[in-house]
Amino acid sequence: DQQVKQNSPSLSVQEGRISILNCDYTNSMFDYFLWYKKYPAEGPTFLISISSIKDKNEDGRFTVFLNKSAKHLSLHIVPSQPGDSAVYFCAAYDISGNTPLVFGKGTRLSVIA
Amino acid sequence: EAGVAQSPRYKIIEKRQSVAFWCNPISGHATLYWYQQILGQGPKLLIQFQNNGVVDDSQLPKDRFSAERLKGVDSTLKIQPAKLEDSAVYLCASSLIHGQGANKAFFGQGTRLTVV
Numbered sequence: 001d002q003q004v005k006q007n008s009p010s011l012s013v014q015e016g017r018i019s020i021l022n023c024d025y026t027n028s029m030f031d032y033f034l035w036y037k038k039y040p041a042e043g044p045t046f047l048i049s050i051s052s053i054k055d056k057n058e059d060g061r062f063t064v065f066l067n068k069s070a071k072h073l074s075l076h077i078v079p080s081q082p083g084d085s086a087v088y089f090c091a092a093y094d095i096s097g098n099t100p101l102v103f104g105k106g107t108r109l110s111v112i113a
Numbered sequence: 114e115a116g117v118a119q120s121p122r123y124k125i126i127e128k129r130q131s132v133a134f135w136c137n138p139i140s141g142h143a144t145l146y147w148y149q150q151i152l153g154q155g156p157k158l159l160i161q162f163q164n165n166g167v168v169d170d171s172q173l174p175k176d177r178f179s180a181e182r183l184k185g186v187d188s189t190l191k192i193q194p195a196k197l198e199d200s201a202v203y204l205c206a207s208s209l210i211h212g213q214g215a216n217k218a219f220f221g222q223g224t225r226l227t228v229v
Contacts (some may be wrong), residue, residue, distance in 0.1 A: 004155070006155075034217065036220075041222070042222055042223075043117070043204055043206070043220030043221050043222050043223050044156065044204070044220045045219075045220065046217050046218070046219070049217065089155050089156070091155075099169075100146065100158040100161050100169055101146075101156075101158070101218060102158075103155030103156045103157070104155050105153065105154055105155045106154075106155055
């Protein structure tokens with residue numbers, strides 16, 4: 001039972017264009033969402049997060065959008081850079097339920113110069 | 114600020130052998146997590162500690178896996194005996210406390226275990 005789904009295993013984008021990574025969740029109790037970035041042979045690093053009381057959070061080139069009714073969130077990277085090439089994991093948890101982070105399977109982003 | 118330290122980085126063992134992994138979290142972080150990441154999958158929580166107490170170990174295969182966090186700081190994860198399907202990267206993470214915004218967990222580089 002996958003509570004967090006990233007249905008695109010991979011994505012290729014030209015440098016300078018927008019990268020859009022998608023994530024869907026099934027557990028309506030989730031109220032905090034995070035994106036992690038992972039390079040080969042390294043642990044995941046925190047990128048950006050959003051609380052369910054918001055529908056958008058922006059940090060530099062990275063913006064996360066949350067659509068609670070659709071149980072969907074997306075990560076936008078504009079403009080994409082070759083250094084953004086990595087695996088991106090979506091994660092979610094229920095603050096009040098004190099649940100641990102639940103991760104999706106990840107999307108491998110390749111930014112082509 | 115020092116990050117989460119894990120050792121060893123790589124380990125190859127035969128099935129039915131035992132293995133142990135070590136984790137030193139970021140100083141002051143009360144919450145420590147062990148995740149298992151199988152190739153092509155996202156990290157899956159094995160066990161979560163709050164200080165030296167276990168908060169969640171519902172997905173820990175307790176017949177072969179054990180973990181402890183002595184004095185609420187360092188932690189070890191042990192597998193005995195190992196099976197082929199235990200081949201994965203074992204990630205340790207820590208966070209300040211578990212809750213609002215604080216569940217931004219910081220991960221170590223992981224230990225890649227290969228069971229042959």
